[in-house]
Amino acid sequence: MKEFCLQMEVSANQVGLRYEDDLLIEILPPGTRRLYWKNNRKQYMVTINLDEGYTLSDEMVEQLLQPALRKKEVVGDSSVLIAQIPAYHVGVLRVNGKVEQLLEAGITAYWRFNREVSVEIVDTRLQMLEVAGQEILTKDKVNLRVNLVANWHYSDVLVAFEKVASPKELLYRELQFGLREAIGTRTLDELLENKNIIDEVVSTHIKQKMVGYGVQTVSLGVRDIILPGDMKAILSQVVEAEKAAQANVIRRREETSATRSLLNTAKVMENNPVALRLKEMETLERIAERIDKISVVGGLDQVLHGLINIQPKG
Structure with a gap:
């Protein structure tokens, strides 16, 4: 067998990299023992000690990416987690369920052998969260349907994911609680008189409840409030x-x-004859504006003194 085969053996805490003609062909998992036919190609194996770390070098990452470009995959590449972090994002690296570090934009890779490794990509830009279709009873038992929109971002990603499994779900739930606090403790008339009271109460609630969780709201507001059909008719009548x-x-x-x-x-x-006469002339002017043709009998004096005469003749 030694004459025709090449033996490759990997211990329990090692990873084997099998090369042919200096090209990476296969990744051998820990505890592997195999025989390969000898051929005219140069074959050898390089071992990596997993106890020294689980992060792959940049050279190894390039070797794993190049076969994909030339459409020839490396056997066993599923044992490597390749994390590609786009711009304006960060990656939360977890090893055996514990948050280890924050990854910046770029490409990194990790061995999956002997440990559980995962990377969650997080968008650090301003995001929108909509709380839609929340049906809440007011203090006077009127059922309102409320839609609220909040703009938020991560102020500290590591803190957010260390303390909460899903920071976005926590923010959504607290927005629901804030709406119930704002609407459930007030009557419909109070809400209609001060439409900004809901935004103010929810904003105060979020600032108090989200302290220390690495999440910050920039702005929030109620997009619309939908009343029941019968209540709309009553309010319209009022x-x-x-x-x-x-x-x-x-x-x-x-x-x-x-x-x-x-x-x-x-x-x-x-008590003022002149003012009285001016009023008579003003009235005559208004009448003349509506008449196309005037036939004067008795002279112009008859028009000026006889047509309009407010003061009775003594």
Whole structure:
């Protein structure tokens, strides 16, 4: 067998890299013992000690990526976790369930042998979280459907993932609790009188509850509030009645003001013949604007003094 085969053996804490003509062909897992036919190619194996670390070198990463480019995969490459972190993102590296470090944008690779390795890619840019279709009863038992939108980002990714399994779910849940606190403790009239009270209460709730979790909200607000159909009709009637009452008050106020102004004008003309005559001329001017043709009988004096005469003749 030694004459025709080449033996390769890997211990329990090692990884074997089998090369042919200086090209990586296969990754041998720990505890492997194999025989390969000798051929005209140069065959050899390089071992890597897993106790020295689980991170692959940049050279090894290049060797694993190049076969994919030339459409010839490396046998056993599933034993390597390759993490490609895009720009404006970070990677949360977990080893055996424990958060180890934060990965910057780029490509890194890790051995999966003898340990559980995972990388979660996290977007560090400003993100939007929508809490839609929340049906909440007000203090006076009116069922409201509320849609809320929050803009948020990670202030400290490591802290967020060390303390919470899913920071985004925690933020979503606290937004729900904040909505219930804002709406469930107030009547419909209070909410309609101050539409910003919901945003203020939810913002205060989030600032208090999310302290120390590595998540920060930039802004949030209620996008829309949907009332039940019967409540919409009732509110429409109430608003219509209020507007009608306001219109009546304004109409009476204007009528009173016009009557008062007319009375003051009459008092001025009563003791002032010149003002009275000016009023007569103004009235004559208005009449003349609406008449295309005027036939004068008795001269112009009859038009000026006989047509319009407010003061009775003595």
